Amino acid sequence: MSLPHAILTALLEKPSSGLELTRRFDRSIGYFWPATHQQIYRELAKLEQSGFIRPLPQQPSRGQKREYEVLPEGRAELTAWVARAEDPRAVRDPLLLRLRAAAVVGTQGLGDELERHLRLHERQLAEYLAIEERDFAPPVRSAEARLQHLVLRGGIDLERYWIAWLTEALPEFTDR
Amino acid sequence: MSLPHAILTALLEKPSSGLELTRRFDRSIGYFWPATHQQIYRELAKLEQSGFIRPLPQQPSRGQKREYEVLPEGRAELTAWVARAEDPRAVRDPLLLRLRAAAVVGTQGLGDELERHLRLHERQLAEYLAIEERDFAPPVRSAEARLQHLVLRGGIDLERYWIAWLTEALPEFTDR
């Protein structure tokens, strides 16, 4: 149940239409919870029906922009969710699984794939570091910015985790 | 499309029934790809229909154990999957999202939740380390064991990532 809360967060930061949300997701919240416009429209409809958000007074026709804002009930729900007890989700990683499978059927071709993943993670890390430099440069920051920085740090460290693990693993795969 | 391959891997290691697979998942493959018995039975039926596995000659009635073995086609599929190009899955983490939400609605109650997660990850790390000590102790090992160890290392480092990040983050949350 995270997508509705991701949307509430984004709408509190700035009332938006479905497509605007989709674009904002692509370059911020979506790093940690990606969503397509189909998901977002569906969820907006649910959130409206639940009384958590409402459309800003505007033209209500198809093909027209339709912006939403968060109601007090929505803010209350988000506030409660922040403190709610929810266990970490189970790890579900296909790459680790593939290594396990390779232990049984052989590592043929896996080395190249691991290198490819290594490059992808290096690219993602570079993207995060650029954002960090742009948005969280040295001068002291607000509590809000410190929290956002912490989240970004989580992403950065996760990419570094993968890079370290892949770099350690690669020597096992010499079929090239 | 990872669950069928996880099952093929497990069945190659040892032909099993659905319930046996469920139990083996709980203490090995399931660390990186959990699955309930419902999922496993459904997937076994699909794998049989696809001609990747077949039931061992046995009594075919309800409530009776029904064991499967992997056919050559199944092994071929798994071998191909190991080398297939598949991008890393998108990160989708509710905790990072909650921090982002907390930047907007406040961190009330989040400190306790972060500490709880920290404890859960410490427990998981201890479990992994116990497995490492039990199954991958110093004496030199087969290629198969080295790969399995690499996978476990991935799990260990991932828990350490969370522990490090949570430990770094906690001081930001002083509402206790």
Add this chain to the structure above:
DNA sequence: ATTTACATGTAAGGGGTTACATGATTTG
């Protein structure tokens, strides 16, 4: 007027989660 971009949707299918149903075997 046609094309392009903007904007909101519908439909189908897959996989995961939870609750429940039912048959067979073992144990007290």
Add this chain to the structure above:
DNA sequence: CAAATCATGTAACCCCTTACATGTAAAT
């Protein structure tokens, strides 16, 4: 024989993914 356990399965719901559909506005 009653209860517990083993074993396989059904059903419903939710979320994510992909492909497609449709309407409006701006650009050429």
